[in-house]
Amino acid sequence: MRHTRYCRRAVSAVAFLTAFISWCAPAPLHAQASSEAPASILLKKVAVGQAEIAYRETVGGRDGIVLFLHPLLNDSRMWLDQLAGACGTRRCIAMDFEGHGYSSPLMRETISLEAYAAQAIGLLDALKIDRPVDVVAF
Secondary structure (H helix, E strand, O other): OHHHHHHHHHHHHHHHHHHHHHHHOOOOOOOOEOOOOOOOEEEEEEEEOOEEEEEEEEOOOOOOEEEEEOOOOOOHHHHHHHHHHHOOOOEEEEEEOOOOOOOOOOOOOOOOHHHHHHHHHHHHHHOOOOOOOEEEEO
């Protein structure tokens, strides 16, 4: 019982930090190439459920799709080198989960892998991607 209380406090602290970091993020770039990324990598947003999910996408590439997923308290910028260098022949997408990067602030009290998986699937649905996707996650 005692450990449950500490676990709840830890989850609440992580939720707070995630919300605070997303609140401190710079203003969104609204579908323009970001200043730290090459011009061929576009920053876009799409509605997924009640959240607005930001994602970076390489232009072109017809040999399949790669979806890059970042860890907690990080964002899609961690994949810029991979997007710039390794995605010449493939369509590459690096998303910002809710509460991270340029996506909308976290709207829930708890964070779960299931919710993030649903957001990734929701992004693919919103982009009308209906074929297999390679996933790279950290």
